[in-house]
Amino acid sequence: MxxxxxxxxxxxxxxxxxxxxxxxxxxxxxxxxxxxxxxxxxxxxxxxxxxxxxxxxxxxxxxxxxxxxxxxxxxxxxxxxxxxxxxxxxxxxxxxxxxxxxxxxxxxxxxxxxxxxxxxxxxxxHKWLEAVTCYRQALKINPQEVLKYHNSLTIEPDDPKLIKVTNPIFIVGCGHSGTSIMLAILSNHPQFYGITYESALFKQSEAEIRATMQQWDEQCIAAGKKRWIEKTPPHIFQIKKFLLHRPQSQFIIMLRDGRDVVCSLKHRAEYKSFETRVDRWIYENLAGLPYWDHPNVTVVKYEDLVSNPEKTLEKVLSFLGEEYIGEVFNYHQQPKHWYHSEIAKPTTIETQNDHHQLRNWQINQPLFDGRGRWQTEMSISEQQKFQTIAQKYLRLFEYDAT
The missing domain is CATH 1.25.40.10 (Tetratricopeptide repeat domain)
Incomplete structure (x- = not known):
C-alpha cells in the first residue's frame, strides 16, 4: 500500500x-x-x-x-x-x-x-472481401506482428473422441494459383473425399468450425474414404488456427508466378486495379511464407504441376503419406458441377457468374499449361510497374525475376 x-x-x-x-x-x-x-x-x-x-x-x-x-x-x-x-x-x-x-x-x-x-x-x-483486405493490410504493415497474433491464439484441440479424420488436408494459396485444379486431381484419389465448394470456414466461430469439420468427417467415412480435402484460398491466413484445431492437419500451399496471377485476376470486378491484384499476390503468399518449413506443410508451384505433373503429384502424395496412382489425372472424365451448372467456357468474363463458369470449365478439362501468359497480356508499363512493386517478392518466392 x-x-x-x-x-x-x-x-x-x-x-x-x-x-x-x-x-x-x-x-x-x-x-x-x-x-x-x-x-x-x-x-x-x-x-x-x-x-x-x-x-x-x-x-x-x-x-x-x-x-x-x-x-x-x-x-x-x-x-x-x-x-x-x-x-x-x-x-x-x-x-x-x-x-x-x-x-x-x-x-x-x-x-x-x-x-x-x-x-x-x-x-x-461474413464479410469476406473486407476480411481478406484487412488480413493483407496487417501483413503489409508488419508481418511479424501478424505472426505474433497467430502465436497468441489459445484454441483447444478438437476432442479426439469426436474426431473421425485426424489428418484432413487443406489446399490454400493466393487465388488463381491452381488451387481448384489441385483439388480436382486429388479428389480423384481413392483415399480422398473432396469438399467440392469453398467453405470459407474462416468465417465461422470456433464452435462452428468444430461442428463443420465433424460433419465432413461423417461424410468422408460414409463415402468410404479415408481423409477429406478442403480448398478455400484465403485459408492461407488460417494455417495456425486449423493446426490448433487438428494438429495433424496437412496443408498444400499452391504458388504461381505473380505476373500470371495478376493477368488471371484482371477480369474480377473487385480486382480492376493493377496494384490491388499485385497486392493480393504478394500478401496472400506472405501469409503462408512462415509455414513453408513446417512439417505439416508443402509448397507446390503451379509451374511444376503443369510441366511435370507425375513427378509433382508423386511428391505431393509422398508428403501426404499416400500411394501415387496415375489415374488421378483422369479427374476430368467425370463431369463436375462444383462451381457452375454449365460445363462450357464463357465467351466473356465480366461477372462473378462468368468467373464461376470459367472455373467449372477448367476443372473439367485435362491439365493444361497456363504459364507465361503475362508475356503477351501485360503491357510494357504494367511489366515495369510489377517490377517496381513486386520484383523482390518473385525472388523471395523463388521465381526467375528477369
Whole structure:
C-alpha cells in the first residue's frame, strides 16, 4: 500500500502495482492501483493496468469499466480502444468490437494488430472481401506482428473422441494459383473425399468450425474414404488456427508466378486495379511464407504441376503419406458441377457468374499449361510497374525475376 502522507508520482505507484502483480500478489496489486486512483482519480494509465489485471482474472465487466474510464480521461491512446475491442470480440459482441478497433486505427493507422483483429471480426460478420483486405493490410504493415497474433491464439484441440479424420488436408494459396485444379486431381484419389465448394470456414466461430469439420468427417467415412480435402484460398491466413484445431492437419500451399496471377485476376470486378491484384499476390503468399518449413506443410508451384505433373503429384502424395496412382489425372472424365451448372467456357468474363463458369470449365478439362501468359497480356508499363512493386517478392518466392 502507498502512504497518503506523501504524494508519490502516479507512475511510481503503477510500477509498484505491476511488480506486485508479477510476484503473484494480485489482491495487493489491485489495492495499489486503487490507491493510485484515490490519489490521482484521472489517471488513465492506472485504469488501464488495473483493467489488465481484471482481464487476467476473467473479470471482463470490471475490465470494461476500467478501459472506459481510461478513455474518458485520455481519449487519444489507441491501446485503450484495442483492449475494449479484444474484450468485446471475445464476448462475440462483434459490432462493438469493430467500432473500437476502427477507433484505434483512426489514432494509430499503422496498427497491424488492429487490422488483424478487424479481419477476424469481418470474417465472423461474413464479410469476406473486407476480411481478406484487412488480413493483407496487417501483413503489409508488419508481418511479424501478424505472426505474433497467430502465436497468441489459445484454441483447444478438437476432442479426439469426436474426431473421425485426424489428418484432413487443406489446399490454400493466393487465388488463381491452381488451387481448384489441385483439388480436382486429388479428389480423384481413392483415399480422398473432396469438399467440392469453398467453405470459407474462416468465417465461422470456433464452435462452428468444430461442428463443420465433424460433419465432413461423417461424410468422408460414409463415402468410404479415408481423409477429406478442403480448398478455400484465403485459408492461407488460417494455417495456425486449423493446426490448433487438428494438429495433424496437412496443408498444400499452391504458388504461381505473380505476373500470371495478376493477368488471371484482371477480369474480377473487385480486382480492376493493377496494384490491388499485385497486392493480393504478394500478401496472400506472405501469409503462408512462415509455414513453408513446417512439417505439416508443402509448397507446390503451379509451374511444376503443369510441366511435370507425375513427378509433382508423386511428391505431393509422398508428403501426404499416400500411394501415387496415375489415374488421378483422369479427374476430368467425370463431369463436375462444383462451381457452375454449365460445363462450357464463357465467351466473356465480366461477372462473378462468368468467373464461376470459367472455373467449372477448367476443372473439367485435362491439365493444361497456363504459364507465361503475362508475356503477351501485360503491357510494357504494367511489366515495369510489377517490377517496381513486386520484383523482390518473385525472388523471395523463388521465381526467375528477369
Amino acid at each position: 502507498v502512504s497518503k502522507t506523501k504524494m508519490i508520482p502516479v507512475s511510481q505507484i503503477i510500477q509498484q502495482a505491476k511488480q506486485e502483480e508479477k510476484q503473484g500478489k494480485i489482491k495487493t496489486a489491485i489495492a495499489t492501483h486503487q490507491e493510485a486512483l484515490s490519489l490521482y482519480p484521472s489517471s488513465a494509465w492506472a485504469y488501464y493496468y488495473l483493467g489488465e489485471i481484471y482481464i487476467a482474472q476473467a473479470n471482463l465487466s470490471a475490465a470494461i469499466d476500467c478501459y472506459q474510464q481510461a478513455i474518458k480521461y485520455n481519449p487519444t491512446v489507441p491501446q485503450h480502444y484495442i483492449k475494449l475491442g479484444e474484450i468485446y470480440f471475445k464476448q462475440r459482441q462483434l459490432n462493438q468490437a469493430l467500432d473500437y478497433f476502427k477507433k484505434a486505427i483512426s489514432l494509430y493507422p499503422n496498427c497491424a494488430w488492429c487490422y488483424q483483429n478487424l479481419a477476424e471480426i469481418y470474417a465472423q460478420l
